[in-house]
Amino acid sequence: MSYPLPEAARAWQEKLRPFVDNELIPWEVHAEMNDGEIPDDVRAKHKEMTKEMGLFMPSIPREHGGAELSMIEIAVIQQEIGRTTNGLGWCYHDMSPFLLHTATEYQMEHYVKDLLTGAKNECYAITEEGAGSDVDAIEATAKKDGNGYVLNGLKWHVTGANRADILIFQAKLEDGTHALYYLDKDTPGVETVRTPAYTHTYPSHHLIMKFTDVKVPADNLIDPDGNGITWTYEWFRQERLGIAARCCGAASRLIDEATAFAKERVQFGKPIFENQAVQFPLADCLTELWAGRLMVYRLAQAIDDGEDVKVQHAMCSMAKLYCSEMANRVADRAVQIFGGRGYMRENVAERYYRELRVDRIWEGTSEIQRMIIAHSLAKRGQDALIA
Secondary structure, eight states: OOOOOOOHHHHHHHHHHHHHIIGGGGHHHHHTTTOOOOOOOHHHHHHHHHHTOOOTTSSSSSTTTTTOHHHHHHHHHHHTTTTTTTTTTSSSSOOOHHHHOOOOOHHHHIIIIHHHHTTSOEEEEETTTSSSSSSGGGOOOEEEEEEEEEEEEEEEEEETTGGGGGEEEEEHHHHHHHHEEETTTHHHHHHEEEEOOSSSOOSSSSSEEEEEEEEGGGGGEEETTTTTTTHHHHHHHHHHHHHHHHHHHHHHHHHHHHHHHHHHOEEETTEEGHHHHHHHHHHHHHHHHHHHHHHHHHHHHHHHHTHHHHHHHHHHHHHHHHHHHHHHHHHHHHHHHHHGGSSSTTTTHHHHHHHHGGGGTTSHHHHHHHHHHHHHHHHHHHHHHHO
């Protein structure tokens, strides 16, 4: 599928495709049967290989040790990484630029430096049982206590908490405003309630965590002047673009695998690929993938070119909405083409059928994306959004 990608983005395709095919994909079934885990030495090898490629902190400026890649490069990387299941694509180090841009001198020294080097990992304690898309409904509290704060709350879906050292905790202050705090996971009062089993099989778990009278110094308050909201929106845009790109990668892998199987699988004396009942869904898959890729590339270009950020925000919602739902359709068709094999956990279509479902939920549900798109349409008109 031709597209005028920059040479640097094409170079990432050429480097990552054999890495994903030869190093990651062969471990998928092992990971599936072992709670998403692969041997520590293999995981370390993958991280070292990506670092040698130059894939280390792609979102972070060079002055802080990052690769400072363009968004079109990051989109291509995410697309290639999306071609593997079981979270194996999370084999390189990165962090949210939001934490770097809002860091005080104290926070840089005590938290961000270790996140930049990969010595420590962070996770986000935001969602609650009664507060998901409606973030303002959070009940976690932060109360002033001398030169610090006391935090209380129960958080759900704390993604990656089992591997994290540092928590980013969201709470509501007594005046009703929201605040984020750095929090060491081993701070007294922090406890894991349970580790629920989820549909997908990832090594990064989504813990339910309780915070009881957890004391943090005032220096742990992130962005005390409230100037980081711009970076927060940027982070959401990048996350939604990443989901859209990974969904395109997943769809691409599924089309390849289902097509190869259909050519080899013989029923009633001929390959099932010769049946229009198999050809047509594959044709639909390919058509939808092409549309999704073009959306992702155009969006990445808009971000790199510095187009109106409000338009970018709507475009991110459109890309995430379309690509996540497209990939789910592709996975469903692939399972059908594989037949009984497509229902086996050792089959790539079965794994993607489970894994891709969450892409219509996290970082903003499909319904939330539709609200963002509709509101932007009403304010700006279609020509501003899709010209």
